[in-house]
Amino acid sequence: MSTHHIDIEFALNGRPERHHVDVRDNAVDLLTRCGLKGARESCGQGLCGCCTIYVDGAPASGCLYPAWKLQGKQVETIEAAVAGDEPVDPVQQAFIETGAFQCGFCTPGFVMMTRKLLELHPSPTDAQIEHYLSGNLCRCGTYPEIIAAVRLAAERLAGRN
Structure with a gap:
């Protein structure tokens, strides 16, 4: 196993997820691989809000949030609203x-x-x-x-x- 990858588990819009992520990936990268397209990376610097997600109920810039830090977290995206x-x-x-x-x-x-x-x-x-x-x-x-x-x-x- 590469030293640049880690296994994580988290809840995404209420369902459990398990992923093997590169430590350089951000949350938007991971959400895109999960098939979700609502949080979009635009500026890549946390300045525009296009990638807003909730992590444990708090708004976060998905472009700046490391994917590996989602370990054990509750993540909600725009897609959760249409349940x-x-x-x-x-x-x-x-x-x-x-x-x-x-x-x-x-x-x-x-x-x-x-x-x-x-x-x-x-x-x-x-x-x-x-x-x-x-x-x-x-x-x-x-x-x-x-x-x-x-x-x-x-x-x-x-x-x-």
């Missing part, structure tokens, strides 16, 4: 209805961060939305629509709409 009978979750639906995307490349990261924001602040102010999502970049410039999507998702999750 069950619904085609999309309320946050995704709000993004669709407000047109909060153009190319869609950044959307999974924004949705993941929006979910966490609404978990922490169910009725966020615009300033809280802007601050919490400041680590995510949209190259198409749909920021007004993204803020509208977060507001709509917050209203729906609170049962106000």
